[in-house]
Amino acid sequence: MKSRYLEVIAGAVSLGIVLVLGIVAHSISSDLPDQQAAMRWSDNGNVSQISCYFAEGSQMTPEIFENFRHSLDSLLQQESITVESENPGARLWVDCYSAEGSVILSGSRNQMTVDAMGVGGDFFLFHPFQLMAGAYFSGNDLMQDYCVLDETAAWQLFGSNNIAGQTVNIGGVPHVVSGVISHPKGRLYEAAGLTESRIYLSYESLVKYGESRGINHYEILMPDPVDGYAMEKVKTGLNMHDREAEYIENNKRFSFQNIYHVIKSVGTRSMSGKAIIFPFWENVARGCEDMVALCLLGMALGLVYPVVFSVYGFIRWKKRNAVTLKGVLRRVYKKGAGCLKCIWARIKAHMRRKMAEEDMEEVSDEEMDE
Amino acid sequence: MSENRSKRKDIIKNIAIVFLTVLLILTFFSQTIMNYSLPQVATAYVANDTITTSIRGTGTVEAADPYSVIIGDDKAESATTHKISKIAVQEGDEVEKGDILFYLDEKSNSAIEEAQKAYEEAQAAYETALLSEGVNASVIAQANNSFDAEQYSKQLIEAQKEVDARQKDVDDIQKVIDAFELQISITGSENQNTGVVNAQKAVNEAQKVLAEAPDKLNKAMEAFAAAQGEQQSATDKLNAANSAYEAAVAEGKTEEELNVLVGEVTKAQTELTQAQSKAQDAQKKAEEAQKVADDAPAALEKAQKALDSAKLDQQNSLLNLNQQLATYQLNKKNAENILAEKKLILDTLTGNKGAIISLKDAKEALEDAKKALSEAKKEQVDSVILADLAGTITAIRFKSGESVSTGEEVMVIRPAGQGYTLSVPVTLEQSRKVHVGDGASLVNNWWYEEVKIVLRSIRPDPSDPARKRLLVFDVEGDMTEGQNLTVSIGERSTPYEMVVPNSSVREDNNGKFILIVESKSSPLGNRYVATRVDVQVIASDDTKSAITGALSGWEYVITTSTHPINAGQLVRLSENG
Secondary structure, three states, rough: OOHHHHHHHHHHHHHHHHHHHHOOOOOOOHHHHOHHHHHHHHOOOOOOEEEEOOOOOOOOOOOHHHHHHHHHHHHHHHOOOOOOOOOOOOOOEEEEEEEEEEEEEEOOOOOOEEEEEEEEEEHHHOOOOOOEEEOOOOOOOOOOEEEEEEHHHHHHHHHOOOOOOOOEEEEOOOEEEEEEOOOOOOOOHHHHOOOOOEEEEEEHHHHHHEEEEEEEEEEEEOOOOOHHHHHHHHHHOOOOOOHHHEEHHHHHOHHHHHHHHHHHOOOOOOOOOOOOOOHEEEEEEEHHHHHHHHHHHHHHHHHHHHHHHHHHHHHHHHHHHOOOHHHHHHHHHHHHHHHHHHHHHHHHHHHHHHHHHHHHHHHHHHHHHO | OHHHHHHHHHHHHHHHHHHHHHHHHHHHHHHHHHHHHHEEEEEOOEEEEEEEEEEEEEEEEEEOEEEEEEEEOOOOOOOOEEEEEOOOOOOOOOOOOOOOEEOOOOOOOOHHHHHHHHHHHHHHHHHHHHOOOOOHHHHHHHOOOOOOOOHHHHHHHHHHHHHHHHHHHHHHHHHHEEHHHHHHHHHHOOOHHHHHHHHHHHHHHHHHHHHHHHHHHHHHHHHHHHHHHHHHHHHHHHHHHHHHHHHHHHOOHHHHEEEHHHHHHHHHHHHHHHHHHHHHHHHHHHHHHHHHHHHHHHOOOOOOHHHHHHHHHHHHHHHHHHHHHHHHHHHHHHHHHHHHHHHHHHHHOOOOOOOHHHHHHHHHHHHHHHHHHHHHHHHHEEEEEEEOOOOEEEEEEOOOOOOOOOOOEEEEEEEOOOOOEEEEEEEEHHOOOOOOOOOOOOOOOOOOOOOOOEEEEEEOOOOOOOEEEEEEEEEEOOOOOOOOOEEHHHHHHHHEEEEEEEHHOEOOOEEEEEEEEEEEEEOOOEEEEEEEEEEEEEEOOOEEEEEEOOOOOOOOOEEEOOOOOOOOOOEEEEEOO
């Protein structure tokens, strides 16, 4: 008796572990807003977020992306993929690109060299960092002399977060602080390189007034009417050699298939044959992939005991009650036959009753006629 | 048994008490628990406000019309280098006209001496050419004028062409004269004048016809008589055949015999027909011969008259031809005179050519030598360079001891009274927001005093003329050339009814939207729900955006939140409002 209780408790604990690991995996995967742009953009699930990372020295320029945008517009129009919304400002796709570098900032208190990310397009739509003050800026704005500081840089330069609208000199040229953001914190983010102060400014300003290491990242949200459509169009449109670019479909990163591939690639996942340096959000996502893969592995192991226990219990019960397949079938047959007989008897009784009622009505009619 | 039952009841009672207690606690603190689990949002009013757009840009201040100080003549054919011994001014110094700017090492005059010697030699060669044979006033005049060998050759060619053309005229006139003379000889000859010859032939022919007419008439008449005779005999023959036939018929001859007689009748008819035809022909010929004989005298007379007329025409033609011949002979004489004149010109030009060329070469050599001498004199620069105008030294390109070539900019002076310009690159869209004449203000303007900046022009940016523009400003004030300025221009405030902070405008594939907070009352207190409202952004500046949408105004719009929010989600308001 006691051992049976222990078995049941062990099974429950295993299931509990599976549940907890599942919750943890879901929590990890849903806590990455950089990977959920597709969900924010469309509820229908027919949109894909594609991220492209280019090797060092690939010499990507904004003009290359401009040409790709025009060709994408023509392609979507040819394939009759159009905006379905009635809102006249609705867009079919959005994109952004970014380049890493560094700039020298001068504020009201002091001067410092910070890591910089020169961005173009709707960068903050893909990376909605938490805004402490102000607002994001976009590559579609009229003026491109805005910048967004992280709170560390804001405190060091101004001693405050509430500095939206202030000017900060970048390379001696005034730029308007449009907002202050707070980066996520944690072991993964620190390991991904998010330890220093950071500023986000337009790519043009980074090239003119700072040091740019070239555009290495490009992201796009676009329609994906069938699986793989968006990925194929982006690869064809950008036309980079396989060794010079890495393409990721972010919205499928934490799908069961992808995590299974991560598990399968243990041993080779750490190898890198491409000269690509990932930005911090991609490094964090890869770390989370590993963690979710571990959770999935743990869930699989956790399910082993309940499954084995259930199978064993079934076999034991079967032997105890001398349950055979033939016996089960015979019982099912008897039961079924009995049910059918019962149903047929009821139908017959109902028919008899109906006929009797009709006879009664005829007799009463005849009597009435007489 | 009853002990077990009471124990079980106690356990159940305890469990129920614990459960109810937990339920009560959770109910009392449900609002608090729920609030802490909801995302916290900051809000702002949708209110009427103004949108103030401005265009900002950075450029480098330049002097409006800088004056470059160079040494020597920058148009000299060959540049020479000079060493700067001392620079007497510094950047920023104000100089007046005539002030010393810098000193140069002295240069030798050997180049001038050589040029002087070459000039004197060329002078002597020219005088020798003037006194040489074949040089006359005309040659000198042509050599002194702007002589062009090519032009002279063209003149020679033209003169030759004229001579050829006049010779051709003379030859053409001669051909015409020859033709006239031939025509006169033909017309004057009775054997060659076609009209006379033909008329004479006609007379001879008429005479011949007259002479032969009677004989022919007689012959024709005789032939006609013979034909008549034949016709008569054929008629008699036919009559005989007919009589024989009739007689045979009357005699009742056999058919075969009758057929023979019929055959003879037929034959006689045929012969008669032929004789009749022959007689008719003979008659016609006789009548024609008669007509000819009758007309012959008149024809002869007519032909004789025609011959007289042709001879008269011949005389008239000869007279006309002789008159024309005289005219052409006169023309020929005139053409020969003109030809003689042109030949004289050609001979003169040909004769003068050599002399003109020699004299011209000598004159050009003299002028070249003169030019070289003046160039050599120009290249010699002064040892002290003075300021040509008053102004401020804005740039010094060289240091003392360095070498500088003639024509190279040594320093730049901003003339006194001139201002500065500032060129700011902007995008095409930004340039459309500003207008020429707009005033601009400096960003960080507390560093400068009394600076006035006005937009003077908008030009295409040479680096990207299709997509970029240059805003060119006039700048007045205390400035330094080369410093960077950031200006703000085009600040126009426009009021709008619905203005929200930029951070509240969001976007997805259905376009731009805002999330407003709507409150709903519930038994446990007010609940706040984020509700989506589709909007369009009609204007925006650095901090605010003007929107249109299904809003009545004064709604609470969500600006920021602690977690991502979807429409329809419950939220809690920030304690800071």
